[in-house]
Amino acid sequence: MPGGRPRAFDADNALDRALEVFWRHGYEGTSLADLTAAMGINKPSLYAVFGNKEQLFGKVLARYLEGPGAYAADALAAPTGREVIERLIRGAVDLTAGETTPHGCLCVNSVHACGPDAHAVRQDAIAVRKAGEAALRRRLEQADDLPSRYEPAALAALVHTISDGLAVQAAAGRSPDELRQIGELALCALLTEGPHHIE
Structure with missing residues (x-):
């Protein structure tokens, strides 16, 4: 033919x-x-x-990354550091607890639920996550509206850790309303001015 x-x-x-x-x-x-x-x-x-x-x-x-996960890259274009973080955490809730999509995060699942036979797949997912965290760190280094107690690298790691936790909780069956409440509490803790000392 x-x-x-x-x-x-x-x-x-x-x-x-x-x-x-x-x-x-x-x-x-x-x-x-x-x-x-x-x-x-x-x-x-x-x-x-x-x-x-x-x-x-x-x-x-x-x-x-180009579709459901594109909110993360889009959030970096927000005009302030606070808005970047707000969009990332609220976006993580919307993504991982969506009504029409599977709960959890494809990248998080791939990092934590792959055995030795899937080493290359796990490494690809880890590389994606590291690149996302590095991009967030670079964006936060440019922000002048965040609490002064934060180093950009530590804050970027913390935001990613919160997003990962939301994904795990979503996969475990937490309701969207519960996840939104957790996300808002995290934002309040992250973005409120005042002393936060770690002994």
Whole structure:
């Protein structure tokens, strides 16, 4: 057949379905059978278009960062340091406790729930998180409206730790209302002026 056989599926839609499966079940909890069923393709088509499971996950991770996880990069463009942090923590709640998406965070799940056989996938997720934290640190270094007690590197690490905790709590079944309350308490603690001494 001239030009080859036309592709019988929408690759972008198939990638979105793979994202949902990985997000819901984690890398190691997702089988090729789960993926092909959700994506509506067979194994040869999966390999031909997306590569093996590890390569497919890399594509899914990029799509996650450009789609559901894009709030994090967008937050860095906020005009003040306080607003950056507010958007990040509130965005983490919205992402991890969404009504139409799996609970938890794809990156957090991939860092904490991958064994030795998935070392490369875990390292990719760790690299993504380190890059995000470094970008936040650089943005906070430019801010002049945050409590003076914070070093930008420590504050960036703290914000990421809070976001991770929200994701874990969401995956464990905390309700969206509970997570929003936790997020607002965290923001109040982070952004309120006054002495905060660690002995």
